[in-house]
Amino acid sequence: MCKTEEEKAAAVAKCTQELQLSPRQLCDTELIMIGGFSPITGFMDEKTYKSVVDDMKLPDSDLIFGLPVVFDTNDENLGPGTTVLLKDGDREIATFEITDKFVPDKPYECLKCYGTSAIEHPGALMVATERGKFYLGGKITGLNLPIREFDCKTPSEVRSTLPAGTDVVAFQCRNPIHRAHYELFTRALDAENVAGDGVVLVHPTCGPTQADDIPGDVRYKTYEVLKEETHNPRTFWAYLPYSMHMAGPREAIQHMMIRKNYGCTHFIIGRDMAGSKSSVTGEDFYEPYEAQDFAAEMAPKLGMQTVPSLNLVYTEEKGYVTADQADQEGLHQLKLSGTKFRQMMRSGEDIPEWFAFKSVVSVLRDHM
Numbered sequence: 001m002c003k004t005e006e007e008k009a010a011a012v013a014k015c016t017q018e019l020q021l022s023p024r025q026l027c028d029t030e031l032i033m034i035g036g037f038s039p040i041t042g043f044m045d046e047k048t049y050k051s052v053v054d055d056m057k058l059p060d061s062d063l064i065f066g067l068p069v070v071f072d073t074n075d076e077n078l079g080p081g082t083t084v085l086l087k088d089g090d091r092e093i094a095t096f097e098i099t100d101k102f103v104p105d106k107p108y109e110c111l112k113c114y115g116t117s118a119i120e121h122p123g124a125l126m127v128a129t130e131r132g133k134f135y136l137g138g139k140i141t142g143l144n145l146p147i148r149e150f151d152c153k154t155p156s157e158v159r160s161t162l163p164a165g166t167d168v169v170a171f172q173c174r175n176p177i178h179r180a181h182y183e184l185f186t187r188a189l190d191a192e193n194v195a196g197d198g199v200v201l202v203h204p205t206c207g208p209t210q211a212d213d214i215p216g217d218v219r220y221k222t223y224e225v226l227k228e229e230t231h232n233p234r235t236f237w238a239y240l241p242y243s244m245h246m247a248g249p250r251e252a253i254q255h256m257m258i259r260k261n262y263g264c265t266h267f268i269i270g271r272d273m274a275g276s277k278s279s280v281t282g283e284d285f286y287e288p289y290e291a292q293d294f295a296a297e298m299a300p301k302l303g304m305q306t307v308p309s310l311n312l313v314y315t316e317e318k319g320y321v322t323a324d325q326a327d328q329e330g331l332h333q334l335k336l337s338g339t340k341f342r343q344m345m346r347s348g349e350d351i352p353e354w355f356a357f358k359s360v361v362s363v364l365r366d367h368m
Contacts, residue, residue: 001033001142008143011095015085017078021093024130024243026146027207028069029086029094031241031258033142034154038261039063043071045100045137053112056253064301066254067113067245070104071096071138072131079136092143100137114247114285120278121285123245150206150220152241158201159263162236167198169266169307170259172273174205174213174244176222176364178356182230183320184309188268189234191307201236201264209244218367225359238262246276248286249294256295256304269295270309314354 002008021029031037044052051059052068078084079101086094107117110124119125145152153161162168171185185200204223206216220239227237242258245251251274256267273291277284296306311323315331326333336355344351345368351361 008092011141011143012085012092014083014097015095016082018085018087019073019096021086021088022130023208024126025071025086026088026093027241027243028071029140030146030152032069032140033094033145036155036240036242036258036261037069038155040065040069042139043096043135043137044068046102046135048137049102049104049135053109056250062301064253064257064298066250066252066257067247068109070131070135073134073136074132075134078134080138086140088146091147093146094143095141096136096138097141098136098138101134102137103133104135106131113250114245116285118278120280121246122276122279123247125279126245146241148206148241149217150239152206152239155261155263158238161238162201162263163197163199167195167266168236168264169194169198169200169268170255170262170264171200171202171268172205172255172259172270173202174209174219176214176219176356176360177202177204177226178360179354180312180314180320182226182357183312184270185268186232186235187310187312188266188307191266193305194266194307198266199234199236201238201259201262203238203240203259203262203264205240205242205244207241207243209246213244214364215367218363221363221367222360225363226357229357229359244274246274248273248275249291252291252295253298253302256299256302256306260302260304264304266305266307267295267299268307268309271311319354 002011032042047059049068049070051057052065056066057063058065080099082098084096085092086096106127110117110127114121114123117124119128169188189198206220252269259267269292272286272288275284275286292308299306312320313323313326313333314320315326315333317331345364
């Protein structure tokens with residue numbers, strides 16, 4: 001990031017072209033600028049891209065990187081030797097010194113990163129239909145952070161808010177938080193590998209995601225009201241300008257890597273984390289615990305620890321307990337599917353408080 005107006009002016013003066021950033025490009029540019037994708041300082045060149053796609057690490061090192069970070073274009077004339085001013089509307093975001101241009105093997109990229117090249121996978125569909133023909137690599141110099149409805153603090157800003165010398169458990173989500181989620185991440189502090197004075201960082205992604213997810217600005221509002229309603233001193237909140245790929249195990253690694261940059265020591269791996277379903281068959285692309293197993297295997301290389309998410313259910317007798325406990329004790333479980341929840345929301349029915357927080361339901365109904 002440029003630190004003075006003089007530095008910004010000097011950087012802009014080198015630019016010979018302007019480009020408008022797409023929402024996904026804006027997220028990636030911001031995370032490079034602020035260090036969320038550290039140690040990379042720009043969009044990946046072909047060598048780095050291939051190393052991450054093939055081996056999930058940066059070239060000539062043992063540093064793990066889950067998914068490639070690329071800048072796409074259809075512009076035949078844009079290439080190495082050009083410095084471009086990247087903008088979000090009228091706002092100058094960054095300069096991009098292009099040093100490489102290449103045509104990616106998109107089916108191969110998808111097969112390695114998503115486990116399939118079929119466009120019924122939302123990530124593969126994004127690569128095939130949203131991204132341009134060429135990828136550009138080169139250094140990013142940050143000018144100004146994007147103006148968003150939600151404030152995305154930088155890694156250094158988030159780290160400064162966290163208690164020093166204690167375990168920080170990151171919770172990733174891309175949907176509104178309901179009661180089961182809240183129980184899950186607060187109980188994660190009781191895990192055997194988390195110190196007694198540990199805290200949780202709830203760190204939702206608020207960038208683009210799959211088509212049928214709730215928009216980021218609405219999700220943000222649900223988090224803000226829940227933060228006020230719960231007011232838990234062991235729970236910290238921040239927002240991440242990241243666009244989801246729904247890449248399952250690979251994306252779990254990407255999330256862990258990013259959260260380490262934000263000061264986290266542990267990461268909660270949910271069932272079917274960052275998973276997706278076929279738009280044709282409705283079948284899951286990944287096994288329920290595939291991301292958990294892969295993250296546990298890779299965690300030592302990342303210098304982090306994983307906290308598997310508990311499979312919690314709500315019972316009439318004891319509230320939220322693990323599914324195993326409910327089965328062993330013969331407790332009566334109450335269930336509400338996502339489809340039924342949406343139907344009840346649309347019809348104006350009361351949502352049971354064991355399932356969702358009133359404040360969250362109110363925000364969602366205001367934006368239906």
